Amino acid sequence: MYEYHCLNPIAEIGLEQFGEKYAATENIDEADAVLVRSASMHDMELGDSLKAIARAGAGVNNIPLDKCAEKGIVVFNTPGANANGVKELVLAGMLLSARDIIGGINWVEEHEEDGDLAKITEKKKKAFAGTELEGKKLGVIGLGAIGVLVANTATHLGMDVYGYDPYISVDTAWKLSRNIHHAKTVDELYKECDYITIHVPATPDTKGMIDKGAISLMKKNVVILNFARDVLVNSEDMVDALVSGSVKCYVTDFPTPEIAGVKGAIVIPHLGASTEESEDNCARMAVAEVIDYLENGNIVHSVNYPDCDMGPKGEGTRITVLHHNIPNMLGQFTTLLAEENLNIALMSNKSRNEYAYTMMDVDANVPADLIEKFGSIEGVLKVRIIQ
Numbered sequence: 234m235y236e237y238h239c240l241n242p243i244a245e246i247g248l249e250q251f252g253e254k255y256a257a258t259e260n261i262d263e264a265d266a267v268l269v270r271s272a273s274m275h276d277m278e279l280g281d282s283l284k285a286i287a288r289a290g291a292g293v294n295n296i297p298l299d300k301c302a303e304k305g306i307v308v309f310n311t312p313g314a315n316a317n318g319v320k321e322l323v324l325a326g327m328l329l330s331a332r333d334i335i336g337g338i339n340w341v342e343e344h345e346e347d348g349d350l351a352k353i354t355e356k357k358k359k360a361f362a363g364t365e366l367e368g369k370k371l372g373v374i375g376l377g378a379i380g381v382l383v384a385n386t387a388t389h390l391g392m393d394v395y396g397y398d399p400y401i402s403v404d405t406a407w408k409l410s411r412n413i414h415h416a417k418t419v420d421e422l423y424k425e426c427d428y429i430t431i432h433v434p435a436t437p438d439t440k441g442m443i444d445k446g447a448i449s450l451m452k453k454n455v456v457i458l459n460f461a462r463d464v465l466v467n468s469e470d471m472v473d474a475l476v477s478g479s480v481k482c483y484v485t486d487f488p489t490p491e492i493a494g495v496k497g498a499i500v501i502p503h504l505g506a507s508t509e510e511s512e513d514n515c516a517r518m519a520v521a522e523v524i525d526y527l528e529n530g531n532i533v534h535s536v537n538y539p540d541c542d543m544g545p546k547g548e549g550t551r552i553t554v555l556h557h558n559i560p561n562m563l564g565q566f567t568t569l570l571a572e573e574n575l576n577i578a579l580m581s582n583k584s585r586n587e588y589a590y591t592m593m594d595v596d597a598n599v600p601a602d603l604i605e606k607f608g609s610i611e612g613v614l615k616v617r618i619i620q
């Protein structure tokens with residue numbers, strides 16, 4: 234029996250995939266797996282029974298990835314599963330910034346009792362007039378699952394789209410419309426575009442990337458959209474830019490006390506992935522990843538360990554070892570199995586930066602003390618025997 238704990242509500246359609254071998258627990262210390270959305274795990278104690286954390290979503294800046302790797306806890310996310318939900322809200326954000334739809338709706342609400350509403354509307358409406366998206370230049374920073382959808386869709390609205398992503402994956406590059414201009418530097422995109430939207434992860438490299446220096450290169454009256462993370466934008470510099478009018482509008486999915494209520498800021502309460510479809514997609518993918526890891530030892534879509542997939546576990550025993558990526562680990566593993574007279578039927582070893590993962594199928598039952606013997610090898614972080 235495996236136990237899982239949900240730190241945020243996870244869509245039922247995903248949880249239903251856990252069959253009879255699984256039970257939900259309220260006690261995170263007992264859990265084999267944790268499912269999470271945006272709850273911060275940085276200050277949490279992580280119990281010894283915890284083997285996997287699945288982020289039902291994309292961003293993993295709420296999870297201490299290195300601490301987890303060091304404790305032999307594999308962290309997964311669900312790439313692309315909520316990308317369409319975010320793309321649609323980005324489009325809404327662009328439209329809200331182009332026309333004063335919010336101001337107009339608020340005005341109607343304030344005058345709902347006025348018997349002359351229809352008549353005064355026609356006098357007042359010029360106060361809420363705007364511009365169109367067609368023909369405007371859009372810059373997309375980060376062409377991953379979300380960025381590529383935003384960029385391609387914007388071309389269908391008649392926008393002239395510039396994309397910047399020095400680390401673009403081959404898969405994503407194949408999906409990108411040929412109509413998108415390749416910005417070779419981010420400065421080029423800053424100088425050209427009327428709308429700029431950011432779709433990069435929050436990392437030490439991207440933190441504060443939109444600051445007064447970046448804004449000074451942009452066109453006056455630029456619209457900036459941030460559906461990625463608050464920390465990517467220096468809020469003090471953004472408030473100054475909105476007050477001075479150098480940025481016309483800042484649309485963000487991340488409310489903070491600094492930005493909420495500032496004129497020109499459209500602040501949404503982190504709704505990018507909050508659609509039925511995205512929540513279902515993320516939950517299904519996250520639970521499938523956890524099941525495959527717990528039952529077969531396969532790692533697919535990890536963000537702190539290498540992916541490694543030997544397919545479903547067969548009749549024999551599968552031994553899995555999370556370890557440091559250092560010399561002579563495989564030599565020690567195979568020697569240990571040879572000493573136990575165990576024959577390796579199938580084996581895979583993958584590494585990612587400082588960490589590595591080895592899976593070995595042996596066609597026999599293994600002695601009870603094998604876990605301790607593997608565990609005593611220096612550099613080994615977690616061993617599992619899946620019978």
Ligand SMILES: NC(=O)C1=CN([C@@H]2O[C@H](COP(=O)(O)OP(=O)(O)OC[C@H]3O[C@@H](n4cnc5c(N)ncnc54)[C@H](O)[C@@H]3O)[C@@H](O)[C@H]2O)C=CC1
Pocket residue numbers: 290291292293312313315316319374375376377378379380397398399400401402405432433434435438439460461462486503504505506507
């Ligand atoms: N508002 C919301 O509800 C949601 C927000 N997000 C945020 O959006 C981010 C992006 O999500 P996805 O597109 O699904 O992730 P992704 O991993 O598919 O794409 C990220 C892209 O950013 C690129 N990149 C990394 N550093 C860069 C840099 N310095 N300059 C330019 N490009 C860079 C990568 O090469 C990659 O192509 C997530 O990390 C998360 O923080 C994601 C989903 C929902």
Ligand SMILES: O=C(O)C(=O)COP(=O)(O)O
Pocket residue numbers: 270271289290291292293315503505506507
């Ligand atoms: O997937 C992401 O990175 C998101 O920001 C979505 O967060 P949420 O699952 O809506 O709390």
